[in-house]
Amino acid sequence: MEDYAMAGTLEQIIKPVQDEFSRFEEMYNDAFSTSNAVLRMVYLQLKEAKGKQIRPIMALLAAKAMGGVSDKSFDVVLVLEMLHNASLLHDDVIDEADIRRGAPSVNKTFGNKTAILSGDYLLAQAFGHLADISEPRIITALSQLGKDLSEGEILEMVVSIQSLKDESKYLEVIYKKTAVLFATSLYVGALSSGNVSEDEAQRMREFGNKLGMCFQIKDDIFDYQSDSKIIGKPVGADIREKKITLPLIYAYRNASKEEKREAERRLQTSESVLNDVDVEFFLRFVHANKGIQGAEERMDVFRKEAERLLDSFPPSDYIEALRSISHFITDRKK
Numbered sequence: 001m002e003d004y005a006m007a008g009t010l011e012q013i014i015k016p017v018q019d020e021f022s023r024f025e026e027m028y029n030d031a032f033s034t035s036n037a038v039l040r041m042v043y044l045q046l047k048e049a050k051g052k053q054i055r056p057i058m059a060l061l062a063a064k065a066m067g068g069v070s071d072k073s074f075d076v077v078l079v080l081e082m083l084h085n086a087s088l089l090h091d092d093v094i095d096e097a098d099i100r101r102g103a104p105s106v107n108k109t110f111g112n113k114t115a116i117l118s119g120d121y122l123l124a125q126a127f128g129h130l131a132d133i134s135e136p137r138i139i140t141a142l143s144q145l146g147k148d149l150s151e152g153e154i155l156e157m158v159v160s161i162q163s164l165k166d167e168s169k170y171l172e173v174i175y176k177k178t179a180v181l182f183a184t185s186l187y188v189g190a191l192s193s194g195n196v197s198e199d200e201a202q203r204m205r206e207f208g209n210k211l212g213m214c215f216q217i218k219d220d221i222f223d224y225q226s227d228s229k230i231i232g233k234p235v236g237a238d239i240r241e242k243k244i245t246l247p248l249i250y251a252y253r254n255a256s257k258e259e260k261r262e263a264e265r266r267l268q269t270s271e272s273v274l275n276d277v278d279v280e281f282f283l284r285f286v287h288a289n290k291g292i293q294g295a296e297e298r299m300d301v302f303r304k305e306a307e308r309l310l311d312s313f314p315p316s317d318y319i320e321a322l323r324s325i326s327h328f329i330t331d332r333k334k
Helices: 015-031 037-048 054-065 071-095 106-110 112-130 136-158 161-165 167-191 198-222 246-254 257-267 276-288 291-310 317-331
Strands: none
Touching: 015 054, 015 071, 015 317, 037 106, 037 112, 054 071, 054 167, 054 198, 054 317, 071 106, 071 112, 071 136, 071 167, 106 112, 112 136, 136 167, 161 167, 161 246, 161 257, 167 198, 167 246, 198 246, 198 291, 198 317, 246 276, 246 291, 257 276, 276 291, 291 317
């Protein structure tokens, strides 16, 4: 076996499934084919600003680790990536986001209506591939994923200032907003091999859950320490929208009574977004009260829990590549 544990780059991690991933990319490009000129421009923009594609990589690795990639595996990863991109198109409209992965968002370029309808078209494409999957457990999991992603967005909108004092509310949001996509990717990827027990598939699901929690916590840390040139959105973008994330929760936990009262006062303003002065206050507040350190420590707990789950599987290059993804996620710079 190769030593993947600290590989650090997706190029190295993807090696055990490079051929399968190349085939997935070809199929994904074909899935974007359309005679509609507007949709072609939208999907060209999406492809040019595509993300790391960690989820299809994980699904393929899970399938390989459990017995092998099948035709069903490719349908699974196509549906996963279509659901993910459709949710991003819709999320950017909801969040009124102008930037996605360092480039103009689709809604910024083409308008909200086009972004929403393009997301709907991707969902319809996903349903077409879902019909080709005959495994009931996979169909159920992918259907539930769509519901969970929607619930996560709604839950995030209604989470109040009380979540500052209750970490569990934040964890519930990021599970349904982000971690469930990782968990489902590993679960259905494993099932698509056709040679896995439900217990093994569930352990893969839980590994993905822990990994997804790490991914979102890392993103939330970036909001307090990076800039738009690195992560594709300006520093403080989440707190400007009054989003309560883990760095702020831990900073609040460590703050003095006076600092807590001031933080609450600023968050309870009637304005839907914070002004520059308030954003600067919270950036200083989080750094001064070790909010980033606390969030990093919690993320590390999730990573170690994820890796212990992998220890229950027979060793292979595919399992080691999955282990390496946990380090890639927590060590990444963007």
